[in-house]
Amino acid sequence: MKFDDYIYDLSSPGRTGVDLPDPDVPETPIPEEFLRDDLPLPELSLPQVTRHYLRLSQKNYAVDKGFYPLGSCTMKYNPKVNEWAARLPGFANVHPLQDPHTVQGAMSLMYELQAMIGEIAGFDAVSLQPAAGAHGEFTGVLIMRAAQLARGETQRHKILVPDSAHGTNPASTSMAGFTAVQIPSDKDGNVDIEALKAALDDEVIGIMITNPNTLGLFESHIVEVCNLVHEAGGLVYGDGANLNAIMGIVRPGDLGVDVMHFNLHKTFSTPHGGGGPGSGPVGVTAELAPFLPGPIVDMTEEGDEYVWRTPEKSIGRIKSFYGNFGVMVRAYTYIKMHGAEGLRQVSEIAVLNANYMQARLLQMGDYPIPYGHRFCKHETVAQGKIPGAEGVHTLDIAKRLIDYDFHPPTIYFPLIVSEALMIEPTETEDKETIDAFLDALDKIADEARENPELLHEAPHNAPVRRLDEVRAARHPILVRLPAPAT
């Protein structure tokens, strides 16, 4: 029997994984009309379940296994003490609707986390409710909308989004009922100031800006960008996806950003979970604080008790309860173990590692870096355009990296760089690992020129070969259930 078979193929009638006690109360008959005919779940024993998932796990790449330089995702080491903390019974087994008197410890953690991340990024107030980065963006745009409406500026409906932005920025804009207007980048990878000036009018709600941006570059005109937007009556949204580059270096709030989301699962080391859960708190200036989603944690005037408070002009609740608390516990643990000096060091080394990667790639010469004339921040964006190997594309290089036991970088993003390879090493990698990755890229460049088929057919050592994604989309199979017993 193969335990990585499809789960229903392991099922046999009559098996069960978990025994439960018999009722210790008199039974109450369940009216027939409510009952379902069949419950087509698998029937497995616990040893089968264990082996099935263990074998599946072994077909997964992960940060705990190796280098995972997925640009813009900040795949840093996930400290194990975070996991321990989130599983403490006093955190994991607490109901969100308990009397606040009985959850003062959990509320104090949230209160301190609100204050600490607000301090790190320079904001006066924070709501921890959003569940992920995109959720925080959507929250932030709704806050900007509410603030503009409160000023009576109902004509504003456009949000400016640089062409290097994450796809979530324009998508969040649309969900809030607004129009995304794209702003081009200039030759240095900054927002094009002239294009920005031309786009600013009294229909603009504001701008969404990622800084450092997705080219890995610090927007050197950021203060001017913020001033121009403010002068036009707009607000500045900061996408905090790349905060890992600037902790203790600069605070977005000081630069003129009015509202920003944090990605606790990137910057503050909480695990990415195979795609989630994340946590996307939103920080704002004092002016925007009344619009935050709630409830947030506040302290009584006497300072002796934590209480729930929904800001007076709140955009409303954006998620049930208070957000992804289990993720907050992990981020809190991380920040408490670092302090101000430790966080600055995190950012400095993240940027040092990325620049070392960039410098070595420039020296190698096989992977052009369009903005390589500038120091990058947390990541560098190269191109899969190997000289003398014109038939080889970024996808081939990425798949070949798998054979060298590395997770490929983010590919084909940002959209403004063709054949992009977006590489973010993070601060938790050692030099030997980065050197080994560079050696692999060096070898792959030679292979691309000498034996391009090797790349076109890669990966060769993965659990499966390249998968037919066209077929999956054309004839979608999203569910597979056994045929009902006859």
Add this chain to the structure above:
Amino acid sequence: MRYIPLTDDDRRAMMEAIGIEDIDELFADVPAEFRYPDLQLPAPLTEMEVMRELDMMAAENANLREFASFLGAGAYNHFVPAIVDTIISRGEFYTAYTPYQPEISQGHLQAAFEYQSMVAALTGMEAVNASHYDGSTAVAEAAIMAVNIQRHKRRTIVVSPTLHPQYREVLRTYVQGMDMKVIGDETHDNDFHALIDLTDDDTALVIVQNPDFLGQLHTPQEMQDLADAVHAKGALLAVATDPIALGILKPPGEYGADIVTAEGQVLGNSLSFGGPYLGIFAFRMKHVRKSSGRLVGETVDADGNRGYVLTLSTREQHIRREKATSNICSNQALNALAAAAYLAAMGKHGLRKVAELSWHKAHYAAQQIHQIDGYEVVMDKPFFKEFVVKCPRPVAEINRYLLEEYGIIGGYDLSRDYPHLGDAMLLCVTEMNTREEIDDLVIALGEAQSPHIHLNLEVSL
């Protein structure tokens, strides 16, 4: 620094390769007047110290391993077998990200595909996405999906007053910038007549909950009649449900639902003070291209072997940008894995047993409480694991007594969300509540009704 492996020699060598003498040079493009702020953060702690502090903070909370609880209202204390945490603690699962590279993500992709399949089996639906954030945002996404299916020609959402109050709040937050209306919950509808009357040619979606927020169960026939009436008016029906109840109850897919949502926390996820939870989202295959969130599909590799990939991503923000069906990117993948592991471990028999135990214990509790002077179980309809109890005094006072004198966490106070019910409490009983706990609750409620009981405002733990 504990998580930074670079030695001083490494740093020197790297700076030399870059051509700098000081790391500060890498930040020269950051405006000088704002560079290097003096962050006011607590001094760093070692692992040993932080564990001590966290232990103390956690101990300040009343946790349900020590306190008996009858609190539900959208987050539930159900049994989680140990195997679930073992599986989601595998570093290969929890330290990976979105499976953009399917060749080295088959473990996660197959597990997610199996999650989709098992949830389809549970809900009786044809398609399931890889997850939304929680039960509330799944409802909001259902509303947006329905408007998209109706090509924006219908823009009103009719919601039942017994849909979870927080789900209704989140729905309104989500659609505040869209040209959409949310109505229906101003009624006292309990038989769907008012909702059906409100459904017209502008209605995109009707959303009801079954079992509803007050615990009531609508019969499959009532639900089918509702679905037929809604469909006859050209609208769609979404049903928010309780996955545990589906261990025994006829699933929404068998009574005409077009979209099924649920809070999936109950499937193997800890209460964790409100999150991370799991937004279950199931729908009819014909609407797949209007659906939101990630989807995992089955395919084959270059050798013809079965494999799994993220699919139909042209609906998603990273491809479609402002025209995407949703902005969702990170979802609740690990919570969905927990749900899959839970369903695999419990299986057909285990889940049915959990549902039956919850039913029997809840009904026993209701029968006992109904006999206490001053208390009345007010349910017009059958219920599953939650029920409404009319109380002789404000619920907050009763709960304080239960906690203070018996260490019991009482039910949800309905007075804010449903003021017309008066002093009413929503009690929840699951397989985790023993008969002894229920009997203690009954005694405590009986004592708490006396106006002579002194209520101490200060709760000590």
